[in-house]
Amino acid sequence: MLIGYARTSTLEQEAGLDAQLRDLAALGCEKVFKEQVSSVAPRKQLDAALEFARSGDTLVVTKLDRLARSVTHMGSILAALEAKGVALRILNLGVDTGTPTGKLMLNVLTGVAQFEREMMLERQREGIAKAKAEGAYKGRKPTARAKAEEIKALAAEGLSMGAIATKLGIGKGSVHRALASGKTAVPA
Template sequence: MLVGYARTSTLEQEAGLEAQVRDLKALGCERIFSERVSSIGRRAELEAALDFVREGDVLVVTKMDRLARSVRHMWEIVGRLQAKGVGLNIVNLGIDTTTPTGKLMMTMLGGVAEFERDMMLERQREGIAKAKSEGKYKGRPATIQTKADEINALAAQGMSMGKIAAQLGIGKGSVHRTLTRGNSRSPRSS
């Protein structure tokens, strides 16, 4: 079964959503999930489509940016589809993962994305090293150290680590590390 997914970001893009739905119907999609939501928002219809598809189905989108907000997100979706035995067809790129060529193209896209990410991280490391050598980079301040007195005071009052973490807006692990480093009396962990 061909299952379509269409998305636009705003109400003003109504014509774009209608065009996507029309194109998906023309391609033979028997079921179409569509929504108007930002790519960074919660996309209930995308989740519904991913839950709906079954082994042997193909999820069809007109463009990659209608489906995923980043290449990393795309690979998460592809992984979920592959785990269910579902193919992916990205119409404007001519990618259909049910074919050997389509699988190759997705793999190449993933390789390029990984290369770009590695290059960005390398440039970031170089920039940090340069800033450190010039004395301009000190790193992120250890915020937990500024809260150590509060953590110890709350622990002395008998408050649990979970409640301390919630009250101060920090992780329970940070509370635990602070208390064990200071050899304070550890409160209950719940």
């Protein structure tokens, strides 16, 4: 049985999810699991797809990045699939782990993808360090700390932390930290 898995990171990516679902249906996937969550968030539908798969089945994804977030994560997914006798097919790469060549290609491509991501993050860190050295990068302005006096004044008026957060457009945790620094008690 062909089992499809489709994922986008945000709800705004409807077209991307629709395209994945269309491709999986065209391939003949009998069961499709779909979700719209970040790759780092718990992915209940991926877990359900892995649980559903049986020996002889093939899990199908349209792209590698829809499935795994790192080489380690990919390795754990592959180990789970192999333990159940389930193959993995990645459409845009033409990879099928049902063959020895497919397994080799997947390991190579996963390593290259992680290398590429790490290089991008390294370039980003270097750019930020250079901008800081030139005085051009200061990070974002601390919004809640700048409003500490206003937070304390609203708390003195008897507003709850939730009401203060809403009124000032900041998080309730930020209100709590601002009040904790001044030891002002306020209702939650």
